[in-house]
Each structure stands twice: as structure tokens, then as C-alpha cells.
Amino acid sequence: MRIGIPRALFYYQYFPFWKTLFEVLRFEVVLSPPTNKEILEQGTKLCVDDACLPIKVYHGHIAVLKDKVDMIFVPRVISIEPRKYICPKFLGLPDMIRNSIPDISRVLDTELNLYKGKYNMLNHVLNLGKILKINRSRILLAYYKAIKAQMKFEDLLIKKLATPQELFDKKQNFILESQLLKKHTNNIKVLLLGHNYNIYDDYISMGLIRKLRKNKIDLITTEMVEKKYITIGSKQLSKDMFWTLGEKTLGTAFYYLENSKVDGVIHVASFGCGPDSLVGEILEKKTKKQYKVPILYLNLDEHAGESGFNTRIEAFLDVLEGRKYLEDNLSAHG
Numbered sequence: 226m227r228i229g230i231p232r233a234l235f236y237y238q239y240f241p242f243w244k245t246l247f248e249v250l251r252f253e254v255v256l257s258p259p260t261n262k263e264i265l266e267q268g269t270k271l272c273v274d275d276a277c278l279p280i281k282v283y284h285g286h287i288a289v290l291k292d293k294v295d296m297i298f299v300p301r302v303i304s305i306e307p308r309k310y311i312c313p314k315f316l317g318l319p320d321m322i323r324n325s326i327p328d329i330s331r332v333l334d335t336e337l338n339l340y341k342g343k344y345n346m347l348n349h350v351l352n353l354g355k356i357l358k359i360n361r362s363r364i365l366l367a368y369y370k371a372i373k374a375q376m377k378f379e380d381l382l383i384k385k386l387a388t389p390q391e392l393f394d395k396k397q398n399f400i401l402e403s404q405l406l407k408k409h410t411n412n413i414k415v416l417l418l419g420h421n422y423n424i425y426d427d428y429i430s431m432g433l434i435r436k437l438r439k440n441k442i443d444l445i446t447t448e449m450v451e452k453k454y455i456t457i458g459s460k461q462l463s464k465d466m467f468w469t470l471g472e473k474t475l476g477t478a479f480y481y482l483e484n485s486k487v488d489g490v491i492h493v494a495s496f497g498c499g500p501d502s503l504v505g506e507i508l509e510k511k512t513k514k515q516y517k518v519p520i521l522y523l524n525l526d527e528h529a530g531e532s533g534f535n536t537r538i539e540a541f542l543d544v545l546e547g548r549k550y551l552e553d554n555l556s557a558h559g
């Protein structure tokens with residue numbers, strides 16, 4: 226039996242877990258192709274107009290998969306860590322998909338809610354087992370293997386300062402650690418902030434990571450930072466932030482900025498995203514006024530043009546280079 230997984234949203238966070246789980250249970254995992262023009266157009270057509278870009282892209286990936294698989298995995302994600310929530314759009318995603326794509330094949334939509342504790346990941350998997358009619362011992366074995374794969378993934382992102390794509394081969398298996406390319410950088414360190422489903426999607430981010438790597442930028446994303454440092458950074462906030470994704474972004478930013486560990490910050494936001502606009506505002510104020518580090522704010526939507534995007538990135542990198550190697554005191558405002 227084939228299970229489809231859309232290469233969007235939480236694919237960038239949990240794919241090693243879900244892939245291992247389903248494969249150990251002897252399902253064939255079918256991943257949608259990387260986002261392209263057709264996927265984006267399909268998603269935009271199928272999805273409600275006022276949704277954010279990543280949700281539209283997700284619809285496009287479902288459209289590509291729907292006739293190729295027996296069921297599509299669309300988890301109802303409520304919380305991914307204790308005492309925190311994520312954006313409500315994830316909660317309603319399975320209903321949204323059923324509503325927007327009426328002829329869709331079976332949707333596998335178990336709830337993922339870690340608000341009360343990480344052990345709830347096991348409940349999520351046991352529920353999947355019940356729906357798929359698999360006995361408990363097989364599910365438990367698959368669960369432990371999946372956890373191991375996920376830990377390896379998260380560990381490598383931090384240890385190798387790698388992006389998820391850099392860790393996998395074309396068949397989405399881990400490449401050998403010795404084959405991970407050593408990065409030659411020009412010692413300019415940039416903090417790249419934003420939702421992983423935006424920054425790591427090469428099409429919707431218009432190849433941003435490729436461009437930064439090509440310019441030999443030393444890149445840090447929140448996935449490359451240990452949780453303990455994010456927690457230290459988030460103590461700078463006047464109130465506890467109850468959104469996981471916002472806390473990750475700001476905690477990472479403040480930890481690195483407080484310790485003078487970066488030359489510049491790029492914040493990638495989605496047009497139509499409420500949490501992004503709030504996080505962006507806090508970040509921009511603090512980065513410029515308190516830390517005096519240049520920040521580039523990039524807003525993604527389905528109409529964004531690549532040439533303007535490239536010009537802004539190039540100009541920003543010029544500013545960083547100037548500050549680093551020419552005059553240390555150039556303005557943080559570009």
C-alpha cells in the first residue's frame with residue numbers, strides 16, 4: 226500500500242520519523258516532487274484566497290500526490306512541544322484539504338499534540354496503528370526505529386550545520402557523514418530565520434540558501450541550534466511566547482545577537498502570516514536598535530519576482546562585507 230507524504234510544511238521537520246515509521250510497517254512512501262511552478266499554481270487555484278503561501282503550496286503537493294497513492298498523510302498538528310502551540314492553520318489542515326480537494330483519496334489524519342508531554346508522540350503513533358489495523362508490537366518497533374532516525378537527523382543538522390536537503394540523497398536516505406561537503410566560507414555569518422517550510426523550499430524561497438552558499442556565507446538556521454541556546458535567547462522576551470515557531474525564531478536571534486555571533490540577519494516571512502508579522506516587528510526593532518546588526522526582511526508570496534529578490538540579497542551581502550572588511554562602523558540600516 227502506498228502512503229503519500231507532501232513535500233511541504235512539516236515534511237522539513239519530521240520526514241525522517243514518518244518515512245522510517247511507514248517503511249518499517251512495510252508501506253511504500255511516495256513523496257511529492259520538490260515544489261515547482263505547476264505545484265504552486267495548482268495549490269493557489271485549489272486553496273482559499275486568503276491563506277498564506279505555505280498552505281497554498283501544501284495544497285499543490287496534495288494535488289500532485291492524490292492519484293498516485295492509496296492514502297495521503299495529513300496529520301492534524303496541534304502542538305509539537307510541551308506547553309506551546311503552533312499556528313492554528315495546522316490544526317484545521319485535514320478539513321481544509323478535504324474541503325478544497327473533494328475527490329481526494331483517503332486522508333490519514335491522526336492528531337499530533339505534544340502540549341502535555343513528549344510521550345504523546347507515542348499516542349500519535351498508536352492511533353495511526355489503530356487506523357491502519359497494525360498490532361501494537363509492530364507499531365512499537367516501528368516507533369523506536371522512527372525515533373532513532375529522527376534523533377540522528379536533528380543531531381546532524383546541529384553537528385554539521387547542514388540543511389535538511391544536504392543530509393539526504395535523491396532517494397531521501399541519509400548520506401554518509403563523510404560525504405557531507407565541507408563548507409568553505411568567507412567568515413561572514415548570517416542568521417537565516419523563518420519557518421523551515423519556507424527557507425528550505427528552494428522554489429518558494431527562490432533558491433535563497435543556494436545563493437547564500439554560493440556567496441560562501443556561513444549560515445545558521447534555528448534547526449542548527451541546540452534547544453538550550455534557544456531557551457537562553459528567549460529569556461530576552463518580556464513574556465513567554467506560546468507559539469513554538471515564534472519562540473524558536475526569536476530565541477535563536479537573541480541568543481546569537483546577544484553574544485555578537487552574527488554579522489547579519491535575514492528574516493523570511495510569508496505574506497498573509499499573522500505570527501510572522503508580529504515576530505518580524507519584534508525582531509527588526511531589537512536587531513537594529515539594540516544590537517545594531519543589519520537585517521534584511523524578505524516577504525514571500527506567489528507573485529514575488531526573483532530579480533528584485535536577488536538585487537536585495539546582493540545589496541545586503543555587500544553591506545555585510547563592507548562592515549566586516551572595510552569599515553566596522555557602517556550603519557546597520559544599510
Ligand code: SF4
Binds near residue numbers: 279420498499500
Ligand atoms: S505560521 Fe504563518 S506561514 Fe505558517 S502556516 Fe501559520 S499562517 Fe502560514
